[in-house]
Amino acid sequence: MLKSLSTKLLQHLAAQNAWSASVLKPYAGKSVSLDFVLFKTDLVILEDGTLVSAGETNVADATVHIPPSLLPRLLAKDETAKMQIRIDGDTELAATLAKVFAEMRWDYEEDLSKIVGDVPAYKIGEFARSSSQTIQQTAINLAEMLSEYWQEEKPTLAKKRHIEQFNHEVDILRADVDRLEKRLNKLNNTQILS
Amino acid sequence: MTTEHNTHFGYKTVAESEKAKKVAEVFHSVANKYDLMNDVMSAGMHRGWKRFAVSISGVSKGDKVLDIAGGSGDLSRLFAQKVGAEGQVILTDINASMLGVGRDRMLDAGLNVPALQCDAEKLPFPDNYFDCVIVAFGLRNMTHKDLALAEMQRVLKVGGRLLVLEFSKVWQPLSKIYDAYSFKLLPLMGKLLAKDAESYQYLAESIRMHPDQETLKQMMLDAGLSKVDYYNLAAGVVALHKGYKT
Numbered sequence: 001m002l003k004s005l006s007t008k009l010l011q012h013l014a015a016q017n018a019w020s021a022s023v024l025k026p027y028a029g030k031s032v033s034l035d036f037v038l039f040k041t042d043l044v045i046l047e048d049g050t051l052v053s054a055g056e057t058n059v060a061d062a063t064v065h066i067p068p069s070l071l072p073r074l075l076a077k078d079e080t081a082k083m084q085i086r087i088d089g090d091t092e093l094a095a096t097l098a099k100v101f102a103e104m105r106w107d108y109e110e111d112l113s114k115i116v117g118d119v120p121a122y123k124i125g126e127f128a129r130s131s132s133q134t135i136q137q138t139a140i141n142l143a144e145m146l147s148e149y150w151q152e153e154k155p156t157l158a159k160k161r162h163i164e165q166f167n168h169e170v171d172i173l174r175a176d177v178d179r180l181e182k183r184l185n186k187l188n189n190t191q192i193l194s
Numbered sequence: 195m196t197t198e199h200n201t202h203f204g205y206k207t208v209a210e211s212e213k214a215k216k217v218a219e220v221f222h223s224v225a226n227k228y229d230l231m232n233d234v235m236s237a238g239m240h241r242g243w244k245r246f247a248v249s250i251s252g253v254s255k256g257d258k259v260l261d262i263a264g265g266s267g268d269l270s271r272l273f274a275q276k277v278g279a280e281g282q283v284i285l286t287d288i289n290a291s292m293l294g295v296g297r298d299r300m301l302d303a304g305l306n307v308p309a310l311q312c313d314a315e316k317l318p319f320p321d322n323y324f325d326c327v328i329v330a331f332g333l334r335n336m337t338h339k340d341l342a343l344a345e346m347q348r349v350l351k352v353g354g355r356l357l358v359l360e361f362s363k364v365w366q367p368l369s370k371i372y373d374a375y376s377f378k379l380l381p382l383m384g385k386l387l388a389k390d391a392e393s394y395q396y397l398a399e400s401i402r403m404h405p406d407q408e409t410l411k412q413m414m415l416d417a418g419l420s421k422v423d424y425y426n427l428a429a430g431v432v433a434l435h436k437g438y439k440t
Contacts, residue, residue, distance in 0.1 A: 007246065007249055007250060008249070011249060028252065028353075029353070029421065029438060044250075044423075046250065046251075046252030047252030047253075047254065047325075047353070047355070048252050048253070048254035050252075052249065052250050054423060055423035055424045055425045055434075055436065056407070056423070056424055056425065056426060057411065057422075057423050057424060058423045059421075
């Protein structure tokens with residue numbers, strides 16, 4: 001039941017993003033497992049380049065491990081979060097699928113227009129877009145306000161320049177240790193020779 | 195226990211040569227009301243299962259599809275829409291009565307789908323010809339399932355897919371309810387709607403004698419298919435197996 005529903009949904013998305021079929025077609029028959037730790041889902045690429053849920057005994061060609069803590073950052077399009085995704089197996093396949101997912105768009109206005117008509121669908125879409133922008137802006141303002149408070153009023157967060165200074169000092173210390181190590185080696189060698 | 199010359203016909207044991215004849219009698223008897231009964235028996239779900247099979251077939255425009263034991267032509271009709279005018283769908287069935295129903299439906303729908311009466315154990319097609327072969331609710335009625343699967347594998351192109359949609363082993367906690375439904379309600383509905391309780395008793399028995407999900411998967415692997423996987427539909431009442439020719 002769930003597989004049939006998710007297959008319908010995925011194929012609907014594929015139909016709205018027709019370009020994705022040509023990108024995925026070369027990987028027909030291959031499957032990718034998305035491991036979110038709390039749950040796991042396997043997807044198979046069909047011969048026509050569409051995606052469907054895999055069956056009960058699928059053996060995935062690639063596994064993408066995404067810890068749940070990364071999900072909000074990925075949804076917020078945090079590029080550094082992508083570096084923490086671990087991939088096993090066919091990395092090219094997994095990377096292609098990730099790219100397709102990143103660029104896929106759900107044209108909800110189109111779907112909505114079939115139920116309520118074009119004009120109301122456009123208005124609802126416009127309202128959703130402006131609400132999302134307002135929410136996003138409010139979230140950024142709140143985060144900035146909190147970070148300023150924790151940095152200036154009640155310092156629990158380190159400032160960027162302090163972290164950079166600390167990193168710089170660690171680099172100098174590392175270089176000093178290297179030099180000392182070489183010097184000790186040199187002294188040791190001289191002692192052995194004499 | 196069956197010998198090499200005997201086989202199952204529901205819960206009965208019959209000579210291999212007789213099974214095809216007996217199955218033919220059953221389907222000849224139910225042909226005209228087959229779809230109505232399917233709708234009543236599955237609460238219309240068989241249409242959803244067939245659509246799901248088509249959606250995971252990967253069939254696209256221009257493909258060649260073979261519908262085995264296609265009977266009333268539900269799948270052929272869906273596939274014909276998918277492959278378009280440049281593709282080809284062939285509807286086959288061993289039973290002339292069922293095939294007649296399917297052929298008429300295709301014609302009524304304005305679809306140019308050839309209907310061919312043939313035995314799935316001896317398919318009259320060349321090697322490596324089809325992109326997709328499907329058998330829906332037909333494999334369990336075949337006498338030599340291994341031979342039929344090998345034939346289906348033979349006619350597939352490399353990269354082609356075999357889909358088997360068939361009743362299977364239901365999720366254990368539901369088995370008692372399912373048994374009551376199959377052996378009490380199903381023959382009763384057959385009696386009331388198709389005036390043929392015996393045929394529907396055979397349908398219920400043949401479902402129980404059919405291999406379960408894992409056994410059928412192994413049979414498909416033995417027939418030379420690879421990457422075989424299956425989907426349980428309606429808690430395993432039906433399973434859809436898919437395998438590739440490589």
